[in-house]
Amino acid sequence: MQDGTFPSPDYPEVTAPRRDAGRGDAYARDCPTRALLDRVGDKWSVLILLLLGEGAMRFNGLKRRIGGVSQKMLSQTLRALERDGLLAREVLPTTPVSVTYRITPLGRELLAALRLMIDWAETRMGAVVAAQAAYDAACGRAP
Amino acid sequence: MQDGTFPSPDYPEVTAPRRDAGRGDAYARDCPTRALLDRVGDKWSVLILLLLGEGAMRFNGLKRRIGGVSQKMLSQTLRALERDGLLAREVLPTTPVSVTYRITPLGRELLAALRLMIDWAETRMGAVVAAQAAYDAACGRAP
DNA sequence: CAGCATCCATGACGATACTG
DNA sequence: CAGTATCGTCATGGATGCTG
DSSP, X not given: XXXXXXXXXXXXXXXXXXXXXXXXXXXXXXXXXXXXXXXXHSSSHHHHHXXXXXXXXXXXXXXXXXXXXXXXXXXXXXXXXXHTTSEEEEEEOOSSOEEEEEEOHHHHHHHHHHHHHHHXXXXXXXXXXXXXXXXXIIIITOO | OOXXXXXXXXXXXXXXXXXXXXXXXXXXXXXXXXXXXXXHHSSSHHHHHHHHHHOOEEHHXXXXXXXXXXXXXXHHHHHHHHHTTSEEEEEEOOSXXXXXXXXXXXXXXXXXXXXXXXXXXXXXXXXXXXXXXXXXXXXXXXX
């Protein structure tokens, strides 16, 4: 029971989050960077790209490796990443069908940029956590 | 009417998004990287860091430059970034008070990593949009 | 000027059940 | 195995009004 229109109720739009695009915002937010950050900021995309960076995987393989993702979110995120051209989906005509997901060159490019962020996080989030503790000590419950 | 407990209803937690941290997730999601991606993925943080990268600014200055942010989100995001140690808040005792926000060295580090992502987006999001169009043409409404 | 408090709409996400 | 469909929840974030 589907009339065929494409975007399902919660289909993630990548190009334009459909804000007030008419306004002349000083710093436009429907720019490519915002779209990328939306994708990268969601819960599973980066995890999936990281895993597929190690090698191609099947649906349930990903599900097991991630462990904590619902199959709704997994398939939804995979479809979005495929649509973005960041990964490729191959259907092998076995019985039952097996589907393999593989990162594309474009996805690998993004992953490289992503890894710099990840490296920064792993070396410097300690400083961030320390700053948070200092902030909370000073303002949160000061005597 | 506030009993003094710190986290307000919608206070952004950076360290742990309060998932099922008890589970032994194969790929833990309450890692520093996830926390960073949550911050970076929200709507205003990156924009604010970029603006403050150009120079210190006041509250309403930021609000004007961004144009589209509510002051709730602006102050909330600024407070979170300050708590993370990514920017500093200085109160000048003028009349009325003026408050200046300035990026910290830590914030500048993050901004540098961020800029690589932004550069990637600006050069390669064209390819992503093309992939989306191809995907939609093939699956969305194919004859 | 620089915020905080409150209400409310949307939508992201998870749980569950069902299919080829 | 690899999904789709549906429903409920809860957080995100915008609008509005008030304060020092």
